[in-house]
Amino acid sequence: METTNGNLAHICAQEAPKYYDIEIAETGETFRCSENESVLEGMRRLGKRGIPIGCRSGGCSVCKVKVLSGKFHQHRPMSTEYISKEELEDSCVLACCIKPDANIRVEVIGKMHKNVCKTAG
Ligand code: FES
Secondary structure, three states: OOOOHHHHHHHHHOOOOOEEEEEEOOOOOEEEEEOOOOHHHHHHOOOOOOOOOOOOOOOOOOOEEEEEEOOEEEOOOOOOOOOOHHHHHOOEEEHHHEEEOOOEEEEEOOOOHHHHOOOOO
């Protein structure tokens, strides 16, 4: 007789990803972002038209944000051409290069500011 216990144990052993709330300081809007995706990927779910997604790999700086509060980690390198050491120390980062470790609050300072901070209507 064949059982599925092995498969079930495998499925149960997989933890569901944690989700965090990311707040856009300028608008007060929030979006959910999993620990496994970049803040930029989560930001796309705001569904705002005209958000330039750019390169998604730290090479264009359209997604520059300043993290005002919360925890995150960098999962891919950011060029010093776009984020200086001083900016990094001031929590300025590229949203495509960070993933949340907690709820975070960001100010959009890159070229996508105009589109992300556009109010409805
Ligand atoms: S999308 Fe190009 S640096 Fe983030």
